[in-house]
Amino acid sequence: MKAAVLHRYDETLGSGRFVEYEDWPDPKIESPTDVIVRIGGAGVCRTDLHVVEGIWRSKVQVSLPYVMGHENAGWVEAMGSAVTGVKVGDPVICHPLVTSGHCLACRRGDDMHADESRFPGINADGGYAQYLRTGQRSLIKLPKTLAPKDVAPYTDAGLTAYRAAKKASRHLLPGEFAVVIGAGGLGHIGIQVLAALCAAEIVIVDRSETALKLAQECGAHHAVKADGSELERVLEITRGQGAEAVIDFVGEGDAVAQGLAMTRNAGTYYVVGYGGRIELPTLDMVTSEKSIVGNLVGTWPELVELMALADRGLVHLKTREYKLQDANQALLDLHHGKVSGRAVLIP
Incomplete structure (x- = not known):
C-alpha cells in the first residue's frame, strides 16, 4: 500500500518535508479481534506536528520509520475470526485506542487509561496510509448521513473537545458563562458541543479574526480578540x-x-x-477554590454520543481535504496556521 512515512524527527519543524510518500507493508490480521480498515479519511492534528518534533519520544516507545495518523475513519476491509457486529464494507469511525477490554479501566469504559493499549499513529502505524490495523472494540458503525472523510477528525479533535465541553456543561446553568480559548480545529467543535448541551453564554477568545467569525457561526455569543486586552474584555462580559x-x-x-x-x-x-506550564501559588488555590481539570481525548461511549450529535446536525466539522501524497503540504499548512478547522488526508 501507499503511506506517508515519518523517517526522522525535526525539532524545529524547519525542514519543510516531514514525511515521505512511499510503498509500505500492508497491515495484517494478527489477532482474532483485529480489523483492517480501508482509510476514507485521516485527520491531520497538531499532535502530529508534536510527534515530528520528537516531543512524544519520552511518552511512548516507537521506532522510526513509522506511519502517523491517529484520527481515522473508513470501511471494514478484513477482520479476524472472533470479530462480530460488523461486516466487510461497513463504514466505521475508529476510536483512537485499541484495547483488550479486560483490565479494570477498560471495564469501567475508561479506555484512555487502559493497562495495555495500542495507539495507532502514536505508538504504532496509523492512518496516513491506505489501510489501518485496529481492533473490534474501537469501531463505531457510521449512520448513512456521515461519510468517513467528513468525520475522521472527530476521533481525536472532536472527541477531546466533546469530553471537555461535556464535563463543563454538567455544571453550567442559564445565566452563567463559559469561555473557550482557541477557536481552531478543536475549539470550533467545543463551542458547538457547549451550545448543544447547556444554556450558558459562550465567550470565544482567539487572535484570528477568521477563527472568531467561525466561532460565532458555530454558536459563540461573544467574540474577543486576543490582542493584549482580552482579560479585561472577558471580565467586562462576565460582570x-x-x-x-x-x-x-x-x-x-x-x-x-x-x-x-x-x-x-x-x-x-x-x-x-499543552506545551505550557501551570504556575499558581497554593494560597491562591485555597482562597479562590478554583479547580484545574485535565482532558485526555475521550471514551468510546463519548465518541458514540458525539456521532449522535453529528447525525442530528447539531455538530458540524469544518474540514479541508488533501490527497494522501500531499501530506507534507497539509502538515505545513497546519504549522503555519493556514488551516481553518481540520485538515483531512484522502488516500
Whole structure:
C-alpha cells in the first residue's frame, strides 16, 4: 500500500518535508479481534506536528520509520475470526485506542487509561496510509448521513473537545458563562458541543479574526480578540467575576495565565492544549477554590454520543481535504496556521 512515512524527527519543524510518500507493508490480521480498515479519511492534528518534533519520544516507545495518523475513519476491509457486529464494507469511525477490554479501566469504559493499549499513529502505524490495523472494540458503525472523510477528525479533535465541553456543561446553568480559548480545529467543535448541551453564554477568545467569525457561526455569543486586552474584555462580559468554566484549547504561552485569570472563584479551568506550564501559588488555590481539570481525548461511549450529535446536525466539522501524497503540504499548512478547522488526508 501507499503511506506517508515519518523517517526522522525535526525539532524545529524547519525542514519543510516531514514525511515521505512511499510503498509500505500492508497491515495484517494478527489477532482474532483485529480489523483492517480501508482509510476514507485521516485527520491531520497538531499532535502530529508534536510527534515530528520528537516531543512524544519520552511518552511512548516507537521506532522510526513509522506511519502517523491517529484520527481515522473508513470501511471494514478484513477482520479476524472472533470479530462480530460488523461486516466487510461497513463504514466505521475508529476510536483512537485499541484495547483488550479486560483490565479494570477498560471495564469501567475508561479506555484512555487502559493497562495495555495500542495507539495507532502514536505508538504504532496509523492512518496516513491506505489501510489501518485496529481492533473490534474501537469501531463505531457510521449512520448513512456521515461519510468517513467528513468525520475522521472527530476521533481525536472532536472527541477531546466533546469530553471537555461535556464535563463543563454538567455544571453550567442559564445565566452563567463559559469561555473557550482557541477557536481552531478543536475549539470550533467545543463551542458547538457547549451550545448543544447547556444554556450558558459562550465567550470565544482567539487572535484570528477568521477563527472568531467561525466561532460565532458555530454558536459563540461573544467574540474577543486576543490582542493584549482580552482579560479585561472577558471580565467586562462576565460582570467582573470571570467565567464559571474556562476551556483552554491552546495550553501554552500566555493562554494558561489568562485562562486561570478568566476563571471565577469556585470555577473550573479545563486544560486541553499543552506545551505550557501551570504556575499558581497554593494560597491562591485555597482562597479562590478554583479547580484545574485535565482532558485526555475521550471514551468510546463519548465518541458514540458525539456521532449522535453529528447525525442530528447539531455538530458540524469544518474540514479541508488533501490527497494522501500531499501530506507534507497539509502538515505545513497546519504549522503555519493556514488551516481553518481540520485538515483531512484522502488516500
